[in-house]
Amino acid sequence: MTYKELSKDYLENYGLSIGDTIKVHKEDISYTGILLDRPEDADDGYLVIKLSSGYNIGVAIDNTTAELIEKGDKPKIGYDEEEIPTDPSKQNISIVSTGGTVSSVIDYRTGAVHPKFTASDLVKANPELLDYANYNVKALYNILSENMKPEYWVKAAEEIASDISEGADGVVIAHGTDTMHYTAAALSFMLKTPVPIIITGAQRSSDRPSSDANINLIDSVIAAKSDIAEVCVCMHGSLNDEYTYLHRGTKVRKMHTSRRDTFRSINAQPIAKIQNKKINVNPEYNYVKRGENELEVNTAIEEKVGFIKSFPGISEEFIEYHIDKGYKGIVIEGTGLGHVPDNLIESFKRAADEKIPVVMTSQCLYGRVNMNVYSTGREIIDAGVISGMDMTPETAYVKLCWALGQSDDYDEVKEIMQNNIAGEFSQKSSIKDFLN
Amino acid sequence: MTYKELSKDYLENYGLSIGDTIKVHKEDISYTGILLDRPEDADDGYLVIKLSSGYNIGVAIDNTTAELIEKGDKPKIGYDEEEIPTDPSKQNISIVSTGGTVSSVIDYRTGAVHPKFTASDLVKANPELLDYANYNVKALYNILSENMKPEYWVKAAEEIASDISEGADGVVIAHGTDTMHYTAAALSFMLKTPVPIIITGAQRSSDRPSSDANINLIDSVIAAKSDIAEVCVCMHGSLNDEYTYLHRGTKVRKMHTSRRDTFRSINAQPIAKIQNKKINVNPEYNYVKRGENELEVNTAIEEKVGFIKSFPGISEEFIEYHIDKGYKGIVIEGTGLGHVPDNLIESFKRAADEKIPVVMTSQCLYGRVNMNVYSTGREIIDAGVISGMDMTPETAYVKLCWALGQSDDYDEVKEIMQNNIAGEFSQKSSIKDFLN
Structure with missing residues (x-):
């Protein structure tokens, strides 16, 4: 021991x-x-x-x-990584740990939580996982997700791709919740996948009595065995342990600092609900099926992208600063339908002149950017700003990093931003998609 | 005519x-x-x-x-400002127009919306307003709210205060919706009021068939006649014209780009619901009653405040830029419980050393900042960062502008930020306060 x-x-x-x-x-x-x-x-x-x-x-x-x-049996819960039992009748699921609360323990001296568990520890701590699949477990890194950086997205995508090419029937990624939705969006753009890639985490650390890690992990494995071959987030759907939701990786967002059911689909419905270990797919959802896509890895990414929230009193100097500093693209979190104070518009024109794409999103979060309604919006369009449609600001930011990795050409980047690559745009809005 | x-x-x-x-x-x-x-x-x-x-x-x-x-009667709907009829048995409500959709007309050449109506036009276009009160109408300015600046908050506060000191029994402000919640927070901090101050607007312009201006305006007048002597936002509560909600000015946020029921109380319940022209006050709400406060005006404000969203890949240079440029305070929209990537922490220490207050809020929007749970959070506290508690990031930004107007002293500003000035902190969280 x-x-x-x-x-x-x-x-x-x-x-x-x-x-x-x-x-x-x-x-x-x-x-x-x-x-x-x-x-x-x-x-x-x-x-x-x-x-x-x-x-x-x-x-x-x-x-x-x-x-x-x-007295109990030791074998099922105490083994080294190589000893995890395998059953040829079960699917092979790869578990990749990146740290975060799901793989954290409390530091009892300070009461604070540190990422410490490894993927192998996750299986040890949740032995019932063995009823569902065989596991290949891997600790990729061990950080709290607020410290995730674009370079880690690349490393995670490459690792996941390697697992899939080696035969994984599905991948589960244990991740901190703070930036889980940024990583989910990044993997969505970087990977075309023939199998499910499920990101999960916990709002309470794995060794706390109220940890939500257990159900999130098991339901993620169930999702990873399903026919939904997309990058998804699987997290609690309510305040208790009744069910989890499976959210499309480009349409999800952390909406509460502490609740277990913090992750919500924005401008979309969840793809599926997992209850009593059964997955119920939303019949209206048009998702990518297992095996429909070949594995394709495209991790090229531009890290020098600005992400700026607009507010009353914002100075145009902040936009100028990004241009001066050589930023390759800028995402704006505007107000309402996609507006900013008019003092920023000249700086947008300068960005366009210097072939720096600027993408408009809304700090409302819900709804769709539409710059055609008001005079300010039309001026912003005339200044060359690209609509982020109904993407969350976070997904738009990740997508622009990725689009700028794909091409140096301003018009090509604009085109990528306007193409639906990984279900990041909803084709139509539903009144059900607000605060759900 | x-x-x-x-x-x-x-x-x-x-x-x-x-x-x-x-x-x-x-x-x-x-x-x-x-x-x-x-x-x-x-x-x-x-x-x-x-x-x-x-x-x-x-x-x-x-x-x-x-x-x-x-054939109809002209008088009721066609009069000049001085001709608006008065009835001594009715309360005197001041209507202040600032522009925005509520006071907009469509430019039929471009299809875009321009702010054009004046407060007097509002009464002309909604003659049933005359059933509820006498009006003193005033067009303060005529701008779309994305162009609101802190200096306009000051002007509005002074104008409202002057109306109140001249005997208004309540004030209704017609405002664009994009930044309505920023203005609502600003007026909440700047004014202690003996009468209701109600901000309203519309998501569809007043001359469009689907305009929501009519019910919002009338319900705002009803709220302005009530005993709720706070700065509130009164807007549609559902997709149809059934009812409106009255939200506390420091706890409200625009949550949808286009829906009429876009305004939502965040980490709080609405103070009241107005249905069939009747106001139903939430019995659990502890609000300031009419006449409880004397009029107090405190419009001093610092405009040089940064408002920065954190994201994976953010450079500490943004923080350094704000310090170098002489910003007097910074509000951070962190992730989760109030975190940022650890590369920013040294810059927070520099800000503290230079007596520049930094306030942490969460981009989750719902829930409460708690930097005591994770190691990163503790390091952020040690770097001198002030918790924004359960304030929206927008309210925290406005409050910091105002707090820095009240004092040059770093410790005093910290204390103001931690005091509950205008109901901006909820004392306890309720599970009802999520996505409601």
């Missing part, structure tokens, strides 16, 4: 082994569950217990006593 | 006068309604008709024929 020193002594003292059902008492509280293996690099002095709810909890052994409730 | 040349000849030809119920035929379409007076500066060749739905429509007279259905 990986428990060491204090924890190891403690477990030996009470005659407890990994896989046993144990009860730990601490003052007025007691926890009953299966003793799990600890992730490597974990701090000493803590045990991880899987509660009957499926949640894992980290317990500091300080001032606790423990008792054995029932 | 203000109809001229072509339109005047046309009306004389058919023997029609303002106030008459007329029918205009154009190919397969005919419109029946009351002939309204045209706003000044209107293009020649158009008639404005009030349909029985309450909507006003502009009809180009080209290729049309017309007939008189019923």
Whole structure:
């Protein structure tokens, strides 16, 4: 076992082994569950217990006593990466861990959460995953998603492509939630895929009693086995563990700082709902089917792209700054139908003259950019600004990075921005697509 | 009447006068309604008709024929500003027009919308307003709201304060919707008010058949007569004309580019619902009552405030740029609970060293900033960044402009930012406050 020193002594003292059902008492509280293996690099002095709810909890052994409730089998929950059992009748799912809350543990000294688990730890901590598939697990990097950078999107896309070309029937990516939708959009543009690529995460860390990692992971594996060959986000659909939603990677956004059901399809419906381990595909959804596309990898990306929110009092100097600094493109988060104060319009003209594409989106988030309604919008169009249609500002930003990676030519980039590459534009709006 | 040349000849030809119920035929379409007076500066060749739905429509007279259905009274809908009738038994409401769609007409040559109506035109175009109150109408400026600037907030606040000190029982501000919530937040911080200050607008221009201006205006007048002495936004609550919501000025945001029910309370419930001309106040809402506050005007504001959205790949140079350029404060729209990539943290420290307050908000919009959960958040706190709590990023931006107007002292500004000045922080979160 990986428990060491204090924890190891403690477990030996009470005659407890990994896989046993144990009860730990601490003052007025007691926890009953299966003793799990600890992730490597974990701090000493803590045990991880899987509660009957499926949640894992980290317990500091300080001032606790423990008792054995029932001896358990070690093999299913304690193995090294090479030892993960395989079953030839099951599909092969690749799990790629990038860090984030889904693969985090609490630092009990500060109360803060650090990314520490690896993909292999994820399977260890969620042994029921083995009922669904065979796994090839890989820790790509281990960072909180606010530190994701475009270069990591490239690395992730290449890794996923390599897994798919080696025969993965589906890929699950464990990712922090903060920028999950940016990564989902990036992978959507970078990869044409014959199999599902499912990004998932958690709003509570995997070893917390209220972690949502367990259901999100299992439902992601179910999605990865499905016939939906798109890049999707799979996350809680409600405040409890009833169901998850599968969102198209280019149409999803984190909408709440802390709720489990924070991810929402914007200007679109979810592709599917996963409930009681069954996937129910939205019959109206026109998605790419398994095997319909050949694998195609196109990771070229331009990182020097500005992303600017418009507001009353914004100075045109900020646009000029981006042009002066050699930015290759700019996404504006305008107001309403896609407007900005008129003092910015001359700078847009300068950008167009210097062949720097400027794309307009709306900070309303919901609805469609339409610069034909008001006089300001028409002036913005005349200044060469490209409509972001009903893309989220975040998807538009990622798409412009990618489009500028595909071509140096201003007109070609404009054309790419206006083509529907990965379902990022909805063909028509539905009244159901607001605040749903 | 203000109809001229072509339109005047046309009306004389058919023997029609303002106030008459007329029918205009154009190919397969005919419109029946009351002939309204045209706003000044209107293009020649158009008639404005009030349909029985309450909507006003502009009809180009080209290729049309017309007939008189019923002679009408001119006085109620055709008067100059000084002629607006008054009734001593009614409350006195001040209507201040700033432009925007609510006071716009369509330019029939381009199809675009220009702000053209004045406050007086608003009453002319909505004669039923006279049933509710006496009006003092004033056109403050006539701009689309994307061109609002902090200096206009000041002008509006001073004008409103002057109306209140002259005895207005309530104030209604006609405003464009794009930046309505920014103005609502600004007036909330600048004015302590003994009477309601209600901001309203429209998503369809006043002379379009589907305009929502009529119900928004009338319900705003009803709100302005109520005992809710706060700055509020009154706008459609659904896709039809059933009801409007009254939102607290610091807790509201435009959430859809084109829907009429675009304005939503964020991390809060609406204060009241207005249905069938009756106001139903949310019994859980703790609002400021009429007469509770004395009028207090505090319009000092700092315009040199940055408002920066964080994203994967953002360069710390943006933060450095704002410091170098002498910005007095910066609001960050971070990810998740209030995070940014770690390359920005050193620049936050520099800002703190130079006594430039940096405020963290979340691009999730819903939920509360909490920088204590993750290691990145703790580092951001250590770099001196102030939590924006559950304020919208837009309200936090406006508040920082205002706080920096109130004091030059870094610690005082920090304290103002952490005090609840105008209901901008919710004391507790409710699960009802998500996507509602």
